[in-house]
Amino acid sequence: MSAPLRTHSAARGRPATATSSQVAFPSVLTVGIIGAGRVGATLGAALAAAGHRVVAASGASGASQARLALLLPTVSRRSVVEVARAATDLLLITVPDDALAGVVADLTADGALRPGQVVAHTSGAHGLAVLAPVGTAGARPLALHPAMTFAGTPDDLGRLPGVSYGVTAPAELRPLAARLVVDLGGVPEWIVEADRPLYHAALAHGANHLVTLVNEAADWLRDAGVGQPEKVLAPLLRAALENALRLGDEALTGPVSRGDAGTVRRHLARLAATAPDSVEPYLVLARRTAERAVASGRLRPADATALLGVLDGYGSQVAA
Numbered sequence: 001m002s003a004p005l006r007t008h009s010a011a012r013g014r015p016a017t018a019t020s021s022q023v024a025f026p027s028v029l030t031v032g033i034i035g036a037g038r039v040g041a042t043l044g045a046a047l048a049a050a051g052h053r054v055v056a057a058s059g060a061s062g063a064s065q066a067r068l069a070l071l072l073p074t075v076s077r078r079s080v081v082e083v084a085r086a087a088t089d090l091l092l093i094t095v096p097d098d099a100l101a102g103v104v105a106d107l108t109a110d111g112a113l114r115p116g117q118v119v120a121h122t123s124g125a126h127g128l129a130v131l132a133p134v135g136t137a138g139a140r141p142l143a144l145h146p147a148m149t150f151a152g153t154p155d156d157l158g159r160l161p162g163v164s165y166g167v168t169a170p171a172e173l174r175p176l177a178a179r180l181v182v183d184l185g186g187v188p189e190w191i192v193e194a195d196r197p198l199y200h201a202a203l204a205h206g207a208n209h210l211v212t213l214v215n216e217a218a219d220w221l222r223d224a225g226v227g228q229p230e231k232v233l234a235p236l237l238r239a240a241l242e243n244a245l246r247l248g249d250e251a252l253t254g255p256v257s258r259g260d261a262g263t264v265r266r267h268l269a270r271l272a273a274t275a276p277d278s279v280e281p282y283l284v285l286a287r288r289t290a291e292r293a294v295a296s297g298r299l300r301p302a303d304a305t306a307l308l309g310v311l312d313g314y315g316s317q318v319a320a
């Protein structure tokens with residue numbers, strides 16, 4: 001396995017810990033992974049590298065079996081129920097979001113869980129509610145979402161140090177959750193149950209819609225005759241991202257920040273001819289950009305008037 005974590009074998013040299021309600025967890029946890037997917041195989045390998053005992057994992061497809069062979073070669077592949085029974089301390093359920101409730105219901109109905117066992121998932125949108133049935137078996141729920149993208153290759157391990165984890169945990173599990181995140185080389189962010197969808201929407205909006213924006217921009221450049229759009233975009237977009245992360249709304253440049261209504265009108269006229277499906281998203285983002293520019297003092301309200309007029313005019317055409 002490549003890219004060993006700086007937390008390697010952290011678990012072994014540490015005394016067992018007790019939480020505030022005096023539930024003791026061994027320093028070396030016995031762990032099972034339901035779903036040797038992109039996340040499950042990677043976090044399993046990282047927990048093993050940190051000194052925990054990963055004893056079993058499930059996954060039927062060829063892709064899951066290949067990931068197990070690559071990232072957890074000594075871990076036995078077992079059925080879902082067998083994994084749950086073998087994972088005496090920590091059961092990590094890393095299945096797709098929509099499959100979570102069904103897996104939890106099946107495990108509970110099959111009597112596969114045990115009192116005190118921690119049952120964790122890695123979904124960003126779900127919190128503890130989806131794990132509520134595990135409480136009937138005396139098991140403890142934990143939501144532990146890595147704010148990172150995973151491909152399920154050894155390269156993922158090298159990206160884990162410094163990653164934030166959106167954690168929702170009952171009070172008595174917080175010390176264990178913090179310890180697990182540290183073992184993974186990460187940083188916990190405590191998210192309350194009701195804020196979980198907002199937390200996940202923020203990450204999806206920032207990371208996923210960014211991919212759409214970049215690809216739209218690349219398509220428009222190609223339409224403008226640019227042979228290698230990524231070469232044009234890479235330095236510009238990297239600088240814009242770094243500035244936005246460092247300076248917030250102060251990082252904004254471009255025609256909207258200047259209230260340059262004529263330039264924005266020309267953009268829209270050409271987009272309507274070349275990429276009509278992109279007009280509406282451009283209008284929505286330009287309007288939001290103008291609102292934020294005014295609110296942050298980058299654009300004076302008086303200078304925004306003509307620009308907002310252009311956006312409203314095109315908006316009515318799109319709606320008509």
Ligand SMILES: NC(=O)c1ccc[n+]([C@@H]2O[C@H](COP(=O)([O-])OP(=O)(O)OC[C@H]3O[C@@H](n4cnc5c(N)ncnc54)[C@H](OP(=O)(O)O)[C@@H]3O)[C@@H](O)[C@H]2O)c1
Binds near residue numbers: 145146
């Ligand atoms: N990928 C990411 O970048 C990322 C990042 C952060 C969080 N997450 C979260 O992590 C979780 C897993 O995502 P992923 O991308 O790792 O998924 P994935 O690569 O598609 O892997 C899913 C795994 O779950 C298994 N599985 C699917 N349905 C199942 C079921 N009904 N019962 C038992 N096992 C089942 C699959 O087995 P087979 O291969 O045999 O079908 C596979 O091993 C999700 O909650 C996701 O939101 C993902």
